Amino acid sequence: MRSQKVIKNPPEFCIDCGACTKHCEFLTKYDINLLDFSKRKDLAFNCFLCDKCYAVCPKDISGNEIALKHREQIKKPFRYLNFLKSPYLYANNSAKKSRELVFFGCNFPGFLPRTTRKIIEIFEPLGIDFSIDCCGKPLFEGQGQFDRTKAHLNELFAAKGVETLILACPNCYHFLKDKIDIKIKTLYEKFEEFGLNHEIKEEAHMFYPCPERIHKPIFETFKKYVPNYKTSFTDVNCCGLGGLAKSNEPQIAADYPQKLKDKNLPNLYTYCATCCGNFAKNGVQNIKHIATVMTDVNESPNTNYFKNVLSLKFYKRNRK
Numbered sequence: 001m002r003s004q005k006v007i008k009n010p011p012e013f014c015i016d017c018g019a020c021t022k023h024c025e026f027l028t029k030y031d032i033n034l035l036d037f038s039k040r041k042d043l044a045f046n047c048f049l050c051d052k053c054y055a056v057c058p059k060d061i062s063g064n065e066i067a068l069k070h071r072e073q074i075k076k077p078f079r080y081l082n083f084l085k086s087p088y089l090y091a092n093n094s095a096k097k098s099r100e101l102v103f104f105g106c107n108f109p110g111f112l113p114r115t116t117r118k119i120i121e122i123f124e125p126l127g128i129d130f131s132i133d134c135c136g137k138p139l140f141e142g143q144g145q146f147d148r149t150k151a152h153l154n155e156l157f158a159a160k161g162v163e164t165l166i167l168a169c170p171n172c173y174h175f176l177k178d179k180i181d182i183k184i185k186t187l188y189e190k191f192e193e194f195g196l197n198h199e200i201k202e203e204a205h206m207f208y209p210c211p212e213r214i215h216k217p218i219f220e221t222f223k224k225y226v227p228n229y230k231t232s233f234t235d236v237n238c239c240g241l242g243g244l245a246k247s248n249e250p251q252i253a254a255d256y257p258q259k260l261k262d263k264n265l266p267n268l269y270t271y272c273a274t275c276c277g278n279f280a281k282n283g284v285q286n287i288k289h290i291a292t293v294m295t296d297v298n299e300s301p302n303t304n305y306f307k308n309v310l311s312l313k314f315y316k317r318n319r320k
């Protein structure tokens, strides 16, 4: 029977079948499998945490889990990341009470500024406030640390009386879902309540973000609106920005968008702003974020990242 992939086994379960190496550029480069990787702490930050290896491993062993365990022991300082994300430098929060809160994360406003504004404008008259802030995933992946961010987020949500988070980012969604005690829903579930979702009729070549590799709970919330979707990128493991690995593996990080480009397919879609933005930065022109289509903004990913996050940091809420 095919594994349902709900648990992750220790690397000692390895039967040396070679599937993980065959499907991963990083493991191939160092000519190792996941069991070997578990003994190579020096490669902790060379793994993109994409978990393609887990998807193909007959013994359900996860490279993501191995890399995070290595990283916990390394204690790399990540001074810039700490400076940027703890607390998030471009955050925009308010003291307004809001039982539901649209949580954009950090990259959505950075790459999709007009869509961000439109979503704020849709929800603001309904008494639904927004938060631009970091969910804590990058620091967790770097240092295994979440306590400070968790305390900050819990304080923010408690002060605002938040009961439900509406999440715009798949990384925030999958990272926070088991870590906070607040109900979560996807942007598309909320759009559904207001009849905003609409059908994308064309053949849509879908790039799934890494956290949705095995189970796709976010995709499921809008799948019926993409009846002609195609899973065309099973051999592109990551957008290239996963797992803080880009600086150690620049060539592999550059090869991922190139692979997408080489396929030369029309109508590329994803639902991760980070993937969208990174592909656009690397010359993939025809990629659209599902949220920008559903809101009729139809914005191409905007690569003026810092200009965008800065302008949204100072976005003024309607004070009524």
Ligand code: SF4
Binding pocket: 023, 024, 025, 026, 027, 046, 047, 048, 049, 050, 051, 052, 053, 054, 062, 063, 064, 067, 237
């Ligand atoms: S998580 Fe991704 S990059 Fe890391 S070993 Fe697995 S397939 Fe390779």
Ligand code: SF4
Binding pocket: 013, 014, 015, 016, 017, 018, 019, 020, 021, 033, 034, 035, 056, 057, 058, 059, 060, 061
């Ligand atoms: S796919 Fe799994 S069982 Fe096969 S070599 Fe890799 S870790 Fe071992």
